[in-house]
Amino acid sequence: MTPEPQDKKTPPAGTPGAASALAAQTSPQDFNRARDRRLALWLWRTEVRPLAPLLFIGLFFLAVDGAMLGAFSLLIQPMFDDVLIARQAESLAWVAAAVAGVFLLRAFSLMIHKPLMTWLSERIVAGLQNRLLAHLMRLDHAFFHAHPPGVLIDRVRGDTRILGSTVLRLVPAIARDLVSALALLGVTLYIDWRWTLTALAVAPVLVLPLMALQRLIRKMERRSRLNSADASNRLDEVFHGIYTVQRNALESREAARFADIVKRYIIAQVRARVGKAGMAAMVDVVAAIAFVVVLFVGGRQIIAGERTVGEFMAFFTAFALMLQPIRALSALGGAWQTVLACLERVHALLHTVPRIAQPTAPLAPLPTQGETRIAFDKVEFAYDTEPVLRGFSFAAEPGQTTALVGPSGAGKSTVFTLLARLADPQAGCITIGRRDIAQMDLAGLRDMMSVVAQDSALFDETLRDNILLGAVGISEARLHAAIEAAHVAEFLDKLPGGLECRVGPRGSALSGGQRQRVAIARAILRDRPILLLDEATSALDAESEALVQEALDRLSQGRTTLVIAHRLATVRRAAKIVVMERGRRLEEGTHAALMARGGAYARLHALQFGDGSDDGSGRGE
Ligand SMILES: Nc1ncnc2c1ncn2[C@@H]1O[C@H](COP(=O)(O)OP(=O)(O)O)[C@@H](O)[C@H]1O
Ligand SMILES: [Mg+2]
Incomplete structure (x- = not known):
């Protein structure tokens, strides 16, 4: 678990071909899980760990929020079997109270984890931005020759911001949606483990397409980050050279160049979105198949009087409620690819070795x-x-x-x-x-x-x-x-x-x-x-x-x-x-x-x- 070997592999940029060296380092074909893990670990060590206590509070309330969906679907069974079908008046009060309690607890958790997670993600973004600026200011001529101001501004501001907003979606997905999916799965297993296993049997169909889509997303996210830096650079050049542009009537040429970069950015973004939507769609299709299969099996048992309507309703409520968190969880892979695409660039910049370094001791005394x-x-x-x-x-x-x-x-x-x-x-x-x-x-x-x-x-x-x-x-x-x-x-x-x-x-x-x-x-x-x-x-x-x-x-x-x-x-x-x-x-x-x-x-x-x-x-x- 030592990330140092990875750091040494980073080519010392600041060499004449620094831009291409960085680009080569993040070339689309390397899809290296070990390196991705090291990147994530690095983010954890540098920015997240100091905030860990608050993060865990946030995660706890996200988990509470997620568990409430399972609790709600579990209450469907007494609602149907005791209140609606058996018409037991004494059950009505406690079922209603329990449902109200579930939603109040959920609202309370939301008020805590939403602001807290937003604050945490902003802190992480700010931490990375400050760290980047402090580091970049120590680099030399050749580095700044290879990395124009616009590109660096985009990296310091853009990459970190996308990183932050994606983490802000990712962490709740893991904490809340994983907990609700597991809670709902528990409910379905509790009601009928055979129905549950029947539904789950369809899931392995998903594995290969999801992996392919992840690759596509990573590649497109990288491409759109590069295009975004290009666009920022064009803007920087145009605005700094605005009088030269105007004197030489370069407006339409510059507009066309910029439009071209933005177009490429949009194409990459849309392709990444297609990949992400594809992941959600795959989940839906597979869920629909599972749903129909269970409907056939369970429907027969109800008709034969082997199971109650309440059980059937609770099962399908849990099943339907599970779709949303599973969708969110399947999007996780895509979001994670976005995070990594940004993280690898931020990491590479932060590990560009300053070529003009403070000499190691003993220092020569300064001349008088x-x-x-x-x-x-x-x-x-x-x-x-x-x-x-x-x-x-x-x-x-x-x-x-x-x-x-x-x-x-x-x-x-x-x-x-x-x-x-x-x-x-x-x-x-x-x-x-x-x-x-x-x-x-x-x-x-x-x-x-x-x-x-x-x-x-x-x-x-x-x-x-x-x-x-x-x-x-x-x-x-x-x-x-x-x-x-x-x-x-x-x-x-x-x-x-x-x-x-x-x-x-x-x-x-x-x-x-x-x-x-x-x-x-x-x-x-x-x-x-x-x-x-x-x-x-x-x-x-x-x-x-x-x-x-x-x-x-x-x-x-x-x-x-x-x-x-x-x-x-x-x-x-x-x-x-x-x-x-x-x-x-x-x-x-x-x-x-x-x-x-x-x-x-x-x-x-x-x-x-x-x-x-x-x-x-x-x-x-
Ligand atoms: N930041 C730089 N990156 C690449 N080449 C440079 C840079 N600065 C200067 N040069 C090149 O170095 C040479 C000498 O430049 P310079 O020392 O500024 O000349 P002088 O001051 O005598 O006019 C020139 O050919 C110039 O193109
Ligand atoms: Mg000169």
Whole structure:
């Protein structure tokens, strides 16, 4: 009963083909009962067991609810034989009281188990969702490359929700319907075990078709979950790219693509429903045959005067009442397949191994301010198969500014990605203060850096929250100094509410240049020994760029600073300039040395400024 071997088999996703690896893992042909059991056990251990006492209370009242059907059908016999046929007035009172009692007890149980089970299922769903988010946030670049936001949203919200609602149907079916079916079976056996066995003899006919239908349902549920994730992903892409869609008149193309996915989802859902209805229908047909057989046998015995009408009526009431719980129980198989189809996906996501992990002890101590020499040594890195950094080496001396220049796609931003360990190199070594960053505390490493990235995310919060970014204990004076320095103050007055203005989803209420200034204000406020600037001023107009650049120059004083810039004017004063091309270092040196060398840098410079001109107004690319 150890689920661990199963966990090891889960392919470490986060690899380039993670999506297909996950898909392969849940391919329709594997219908593995041992694995299904492990999945169920896993759900029990992680989410259900802590709630077990409440679950058992719920199950108890479900069972009471279920048993009342048997009690009711048992009362049919005295109702007929004693009250209606023998006309015993004294029996009327107790039979009526008993029937009333049965229904009151049932109503009472219902009031307890319904809300309780709903609450439990919501708790389980919430538990899984929280667990998923906490885990997914630890995964790396490659994983998020393979799993777009829409797909992940659908998995976190959709799979868990379907899981919860299906469990909410399943558990009562097991507790209440199983108990009523057994209670009713007890009544029929008590009244006439031969009639009962005659009826049961027909049941084995059901086994094979039910198994086939279960397979169909599982396959279709998996397919519809995949299609549902696709649909969410399309919506995410369309709404995030809505202006591109509108500018390029892509509305009808996007509508058609979405409609196609939804159509496939509906087909899979309907097929799953057909399977589920088929199971119920099979039960009905078999029950009808059993009914007719018993009617023939029992009817003759009544005609011959061997059995009473009350017995016959009680038997058939119990028999008819049994149909509903048996139907529910036969649907159980289908519902269980739905649960498993969702569970296997949730489980696979939760067991995606984070490739960027906290190193095992002993950790390398974090470098102090003066020790922040950054070095890449023969670093090889690829996001997929195509190498992005090829034996890339360079060093940035502490307290100085080092610039990375080179054409777009050279791998400059990737250097920053690796430095913060958002991804790890396949070979080579990255050190800060001559210690391997892979051996440092992950949060501590990231905490040494302030970054102004090309794609700094703004959140749908107030401008103040976006600048503070969770920092506490920052005085208003410091906040305002950062706002001044980053030239956020310039547009602050025009925003309704100033600092308390909400910036919209992804900061959409701000312009590109304004967003960039917010990112710079964050970096100024963060005040860390290492400063990483990736095209930090590229979205600004020439005038504000000059002003913000001045603030950044001041900020970089005494810090180990890496600057990526297209515009060579901004890197001219760097202590060292590293020229990159296609993941390699072509040359390095000061501006003067590189110009004198007459190599790639000198050519780039000539391109940007025109021969001899030195006015700094030229722009790269
Ligand atoms: N998340 C990613 N997944 C896959 N490929 C990427 C990703 N980010 C960048 N790349 C690729 O890596 C190469 C280098 O990118 P980057 O470091 O951003 O270049 P630069 O900043 O020099 O313009 C490019 O060819 C780009 O297509
Ligand atoms: Mg870049």
